Amino acid sequence: MFDFGTSTDQLMAEDRGLSFEHRQAKLDMRLDNRLGVKASDLLKVLTVKQLTQIFEDLGGEEQAKKIAKAIVRVRENNPADLEVVGSLVALISANKSRRSGHLHPATKVFQALRIAVNDELDNIERVLPQALALVNPGGRIVTIAFHEGEDRPVKQIFAEWEEQEKGVRISKKPIQPTETEINQNPRSRSAKLRIFERKE
Template identity: 40%
Template sequence: MASPRHVPVLLDRVVSLLAPALERADGAAPDGRTVLVDCTLGLGGHTEAVLERLDRVRVVGIDRDPAALDLARARLAPYGDRFVGVHAVYDEIAEVVEELGLDHVDAVLFDLGVSSMQLDVRERGFAYAEDAPLDMRMDGTTGPTAADVLNTYSHGELTRVLRDYGEEKFAKKIAAAVVREREKEPFSRSGRLVELLYAEIPAPARRTGGHPAKRTFQALRMEVNDELAVLRRAMPAALGVVGVGGRVVVESYHSLEDRLVKQAFTAVTRSEVPPDLPFVPAGSEPPFRQVTRGAEKADADETAQNPRAASVRLRAVERVHPSSPGVVS
């Protein structure tokens, strides 16, 4: 098996956004330490930086990928009980927090999309550069694979997936070719799919916008792992578990992901008071404030060193008021 590499995106900026919530003296843990939930632990790059730089923090790392969890636990073992890894999907954050005996946390981090762990281990089937089984499950122990999607979805369903999740202009044409070719032999490996994409995407389009398989592989991965539906459930759950002064920080890499994050953040930072009212009545303040101005992006230097940073959009909010009896300060 190939060894995965891990280059966290916007690492310093992410830690600086989390720090004000994690350096407080009255944290969410029983001993007063602050608690971060890293909802997309991966190989633990962001978590390691937080544990190393902020010594009062405990981190709960969530990942649906058992292989990534094992590697992260080994990497973070030197930090002892300051780190705990949990096998779960990140929309289960409220349940994870409750099971750990916490009534709130101080910060939540999401680094969405596919991780280095999945991209760099050929056997997982996420990458299009090498021939591999068409799996793409973040949790390889459960659920349908990318091959199942290709071999069972109708032409219309495949077109929807490729168009909506991959923003693929030739979605209908590619879907028709998949349906035609699977009648000859079911799809099982990525190499055959890449060959089909080279054949179906016109040459002028292949010369722009990166690898011609990029959009289709992204779309299949998002469908296999139900990523948008999970994120749609996870955002309000994450916002609900942070106490006053707590922050939620999100890195997204796809326009649909960023749109969901933006909508969730706008909903909790927008005042419902009429704009012509001269004051905001007590109890009518929005529960959160925006920390970032819109979505922040990686600069040219970071993008040159780490191409995965090119599409990142970083947003953060901070809870300033409780919005329900269950949220504490």
């Protein structure tokens, strides 16, 4: 079973810069300190086009280009503002049109940066074939994704495996939490569960 994304402990770790609550934390976002590139590094070197693509593709941010342009403007005058969580949150909030909803204005950008820093989607594409090779016939691979970026490669890979007659998808559509579960565990609201059963 794969539970993609980050754990609550990782999100709340003050030294990672993943949570809005730790405004003075450095914009690191690495889940493994052996990785070389931090979130602040990406913000300082990527072009408007590259930042826009990351925010759109990995975070689903509708105002990606506007935010990317603001980041590039800030780094030209005061790059230190791209080092700390609170500064980036303030920058995003100031440059994003207000919309209703439960998400914090910076949620999607932070998600996109975390995925990019940790190469999370490539890791998903690498690990699933390894898992299939280890599962016995009749065994199942179960995944839980919390946003479209994580769920998309799983959906595509499971569909390809089914076409190749390596097994079957237990459900063509993802299984999502009930209202009761969401009320008991609000963090589950965006969860998508998929199951693939290896051919006998």
